[in-house]
Amino acid sequence: MILSLDHAGGAIKIDVLTSKRAKRLRLVSGINGVQAIVPPDYRVEELESFVSAKRDWIIKTSRYYIRLKERCGGGHEPGTIYFLGSKYRFHIVRDRQRSAVVSDAMKVITFHVTDRRKYKEEMQEWYKEQTGKIISERLPALAARLNLQYNKVSIKSQRSRWASCSKKGNLNFNLLLAAAPREVIDYVIIHELMHLIEMDHSIRFWQLVKEADPDYKKHKEWLTSYAPVIKIG
Ligand SMILES: [Zn+2]
Numbered sequence: 001m002i003l004s005l006d007h008a009g010g011a012i013k014i015d016v017l018t019s020k021r022a023k024r025l026r027l028v029s030g031i032n033g034v035q036a037i038v039p040p041d042y043r044v045e046e047l048e049s050f051v052s053a054k055r056d057w058i059i060k061t062s063r064y065y066i067r068l069k070e071r072c073g074g075g076h077e078p079g080t081i082y083f084l085g086s087k088y089r090f091h092i093v094r095d096r097q098r099s100a101v102v103s104d105a106m107k108v109i110t111f112h113v114t115d116r117r118k119y120k121e122e123m124q125e126w127y128k129e130q131t132g133k134i135i136s137e138r139l140p141a142l143a144a145r146l147n148l149q150y151n152k153v154s155i156k157s158q159r160s161r162w163a164s165c166s167k168k169g170n171l172n173f174n175l176l177l178a179a180a181p182r183e184v185i186d187y188v189i190i191h192e193l194m195h196l197i198e199m200d201h202s203i204r205f206w207q208l209v210k211e212a213d214p215d216y217k218k219h220k221e222w223l224t225s226y227a228p229v230i231k232i233g
Helices: 044-053 055-071 116-146 175-179 182-194 203-212 216-229
Strands: 002-007 010-018 026-030 033-038 080-083 086-094 099-103 108-113 153-156 163-165 171-174
Touching: 002 044, 002 055, 010 055, 026 055, 033 044, 033 055, 044 055, 080 175, 086 116, 108 116, 116 153, 116 171, 116 175, 116 182, 116 203, 153 175, 163 182, 171 175, 171 182, 175 182, 182 203, 182 216, 203 216
Parallel strands: 010 033, 086 108, 153 171
Antiparallel strands: 002 010, 026 033, 080 086, 099 108, 163 171
């Protein structure tokens, strides 16, 4: 079912999704539009009054995501990758040695690869090196500023997480993190460092993150919005 919310700027479509796990009505706004998550036994009138009570929020967030979608092209475009928050076209060139040349002015990255069929693996290696370089600079600096001590650090291919912190204080970072803007990478580092104090996402945890990164909400949103377009290839 789809609800439509009319306002001065046009109509906003709201996808209604039934979930057995939903205990109450909930609205989610994101790059793919607005969704209402409802329990199987919901009443349409209840949903309609809920939507009209949240009208301002729906208009505000969907405008934000429409603008964001325009900026990031509305989905992953083949032949493009993200690096430090910007979109680059990439070219694959066969060569005897592996290297990559980044042209900031042209927004093009040329990957020199030894085997064209394995270019994705070589791009992954390149991302891992870039992320490793940034983490090795920013992590010690931020940990020193926050007076926190971590254990081991690794840069890995992680499907659904940007980073994680273990009970032993080991930090893992997703090798694709170099796709994000520098301030967003800093946020991810701060987030994991704060897990050294608070393991879960409690109110206190978010307060600590906010103290270290007052713009953390914006940075967190960047990751949510861009996650679908950050891919290799
Ligand atoms: Zn966390």
